[in-house]
Amino acid sequence: MPGTYDVDADPVVLERTEGPYGEVVLRRRGGRFEIIANGCFLMDTSDGRSERLLVDAALDALEEGRTGQARGGLSVLIGGLGVGFSLERAAAEPRWARIDVVERETAVVAWHRGGPLAPYSGHALDDPRVRVLETDLVAYVAGAGERYDALCLDIDNGPDWTVTENNDSLYTPSGLTACRERLNPGGVLAVWSARPSAAFEAALRGAGFSRARTIEVPVARGVPDVVHVAVTA
Structure with missing residues (x-):
């Protein structure tokens, strides 16, 4: 990845766009x-460990308890393209045969199609396994459609710190039920968060998920980033 990180540098706005969900800025x-x-x-491009873990943890949970050769032909839905770390990780793993990415901001997709963020997603938008769906994740999950082996969701700063008010519904019992119904039997839901949430872990169990756990990733300052992982029955 290009560049060095200077926390004291002044931000420079590269692009500012207005869309149906408000303003999006790349700096x-x-x-x-x-x-x-x-x-x-x-998010930024300074540290992608937890975003990559989002995908790794889902794959590990799918393979947990299995013996012999690892299963292939798996499908994953990545909720939120962001700076591309999760997509890059998924595209580097041949066991994912189908990779759908839901991103509602057209500008973010453009920044990865030959734009400044393309190196961070590993130019994965050119991978034939990858399909980008420019739509709202909450609406997409709630609707009828394809099922997946894993949902890897990172559209907010966490279940307790959403970016837009409508996103709150994703973490409610009805939203988690919709996620469960989008998964194949034994499928995995992985949710990124900027801080742990014991209440969300309990909500996962209440929505019919099992093996709910929280994986922490220490950061330089403040509370750790986490990935919440749970499995359908």
């Missing part, structure tokens, strides 16, 4: 890129 600060939505910091 450069030193050697890293940042995405800001409606004034709320979403």
